[in-house]
Amino acid sequence: MTMTSRAATTAPPTPGTAATPATATAAARSWSRIDPAYYWMILPVLALFAFFITLPALVGVFFSLTNYAGYGDWKFIGLMNYVNIFKDPAVLQSYVFTFVFALTTTVVVNVVSLAIALGLNAKIKWRTGLRTVFFIPMVLSALIVSFVFNYLFSNTLPVLAERFGMTPLATSILANENLAWIAIVVVTVWQAAPGATIIYLAGLQSVPSEVYEAADLDGAGTWRQFTSLTLPLILGYLVINVILGFKGFLGTYEIIVGLTGGGPGMATQSVAMRIFSGFTGGDYAYQMANAVIYFLITLLISVIQLRIIERRGVSL
Numbered sequence: 001m002t003m004t005s006r007a008a009t010t011a012p013p014t015p016g017t018a019a020t021p022a023t024a025t026a027a028a029r030s031w032s033r034i035d036p037a038y039y040w041m042i043l044p045v046l047a048l049f050a051f052f053i054t055l056p057a058l059v060g061v062f063f064s065l066t067n068y069a070g071y072g073d074w075k076f077i078g079l080m081n082y083v084n085i086f087k088d089p090a091v092l093q094s095y096v097f098t099f100v101f102a103l104t105t106t107v108v109v110n111v112v113s114l115a116i117a118l119g120l121n122a123k124i125k126w127r128t129g130l131r132t133v134f135f136i137p138m139v140l141s142a143l144i145v146s147f148v149f150n151y152l153f154s155n156t157l158p159v160l161a162e163r164f165g166m167t168p169l170a171t172s173i174l175a176n177e178n179l180a181w182i183a184i185v186v187v188t189v190w191q192a193a194p195g196a197t198i199i200y201l202a203g204l205q206s207v208p209s210e211v212y213e214a215a216d217l218d219g220a221g222t223w224r225q226f227t228s229l230t231l232p233l234i235l236g237y238l239v240i241n242v243i244l245g246f247k248g249f250l251g252t253y254e255i256i257v258g259l260t261g262g263g264p265g266m267a268t269q270s271v272a273m274r275i276f277s278g279f280t281g282g283d284y285a286y287q288m289a290n291a292v293i294y295f296l297i298t299l300l301i302s303v304i305q306l307r308i309i310e311r312r313g314v315s316l
Helices: 003-010 019-033 036-063 079-084 090-122 127-135 142-163 180-205 209-217 222-233 233-252 254-259 271-280 284-313
Strands: none
Touching: 003 036, 036 284, 079 180, 079 284, 090 127, 090 271, 090 284, 127 180, 142 254, 180 233, 180 254, 209 222, 222 233, 233 284, 271 284
């Protein structure tokens, strides 16, 4: 076989021509050749995930079908725990609080973070130093932050409110069933805003400056530039913050423990708090069923979010 015929046999087909069987086979073999190093990297991760995540989850699902109290003997009771959860007003109240809190905090965090990002992205003096100050809260422990704010809401704020004649705030809002959730939102926003701000800053810096120069030439004002240029161009970053924020706030735990402990009464008890309290309070199987239901609800919300993203064509 000559060099010309050998080259013609192995050369890829030109655009618009059908691939020969030999070429298709060679392409399939090239795609099937995977470096063994990839398996050595992924198999240990899959094994650890299966052992520490998947296996405990399956064990929990099994015990949710029993009357296991976390110790001693148990017996199989089927779906009785799941039926009782939908009849339990305390559990339903924790779901209402958790979802209202997550929705409210997600909106407030994104509004505050976007405003801060716009300010830090502007050409202002001491911009680098201000960025450092704004990002400090995200490196602090949520439990420590909540204890500090607990002291402020219980002592400092009432004293200042009484001095300035603000009677409604003269007592700790953490002891008020109607206002305690506001304190939790404030502390959560204070700690979560820096992380969202970083994502918004990355989005703002990816917008070409020529876009704003052209808008200035067209006479567009600051608000018009924000609504017509900035917001559409960073829409993908907004979606990321909304998804990550909402998912994280659904599992809120440490800040509530440090601020209110779920009180007053059960006014600020989240689903996560109720589940964990059952694990140590002799209610293991019942709260494990609650955890399974909560996981399915969270999974459904995640799927809906992804579908919305796909339909809107947002690039993440």
